[in-house]
Structure formats: C-alpha cells, structure tokens
Amino acid sequence: MSRELTHFNAAGEAIMVDVHAKAETRRIARAGGHIRMKPETFALIRDGRAGKGDVIGIARVAAIQATKRTAELIPLCHPLALTRAGAEFSLDANLPGVHCEVTVETVGRTGVEMEALTGVSVGLLTVYDMCKAVDRGMTIENVQVLEKEGGKSGHWQRE
Helix, strand or coil, X not given: CCCCCCCECCCCCECCCCCCCCCCEEEEEEEEEXXXXXXXXXXXXXXXXXXXXXXXXXXXXXXXXHHHCHHHHCCCCCCCCEEEEEEEEEEECCCCEEEEEEEEEEEECCCCHHHHHXXXXXXXXXXXXXXXXXXXXXXXXXEEEEEEECCCCCCEECC
16 A cells, blocks of 8 residues: 555644645545444334433434534544435344444535544444443444545445
8 A cells, every 4th residue: 555644744744635636526425333232222222212212313313413513523624515414223133233324425625434434433422322321331333434436536335
C-alpha cells in the first residue's frame, strides 16, 4: 500500500485535507454493525417492553442525527451538506442482538464514509444506552464500511 496519509502536512502536523481541486460528484456510503446482548434483553426490544420506550425507533433517529453531526465529533472531517441519510435496524435472534445499517449520500468533493460509520456507532450506542439498566454486558461489534461509491476511487464494496 503506497498511498500516503492525507491528514498531515510535511511537518507531520494534523490538517484538514484540502479538497478544493476535487470534482463534485454524487457520493454514497453504507456502513453496518451490530450489538450483541443477552436473550432476555433481546426479548425486551423485540416485544416492545423496554422501560425507556421504542428502542429501535429512537436509535434510528439518533443514527440519522449523528450523520449530520459527524464534523463536530471527528476533528478533521469536513462539514457536509447531506442529501440523504437513512438507518435500518433488524433484530437477529441468532446473535442475539440488533443489526444496524446506515446509508448516507451527498453531492460534494469528499466522501461520506465517516458519516455512515458515525451513524452506525451512535445508533448502536443508543441501543446500549436504552438497555444498559438490564444488560451492561452488551457488545458493539463489526462497525465497518460496507460500500462506497463516487469520487476518484469510484465504487468499492466489502467482500
């Protein structure tokens, strides 16, 4: 891998990457992850009996909101005008747990992978927050970019 890290200047100091010369293109990123929990915790979410309310509904809103706030959380991210952000959650009794997938889109000079990853992370953290009173041992796992398209590097998909 011969590519250089882009968030450092010649002196090794952190910088925000200059994207002014990049073309504005449609950019999409999809990220996913899951949270593993006790079967009893899973049943509370599945049956809508969690004490703090609709766990999945609130986590969905949190994930979408997080995509819009990424530049405030990740120091060197560009603030982006997103054209679309969506979060899908699915229950998986085999984990047991909850899967989250976030898709983010913009038309701009830089990609939206960080926004998608932030959305997944905050969505799953919200599930943890809402259920921690009954299961502090929940584990967030496999938060990763699943697919991205647009920009100079084109389309990439996790195998």
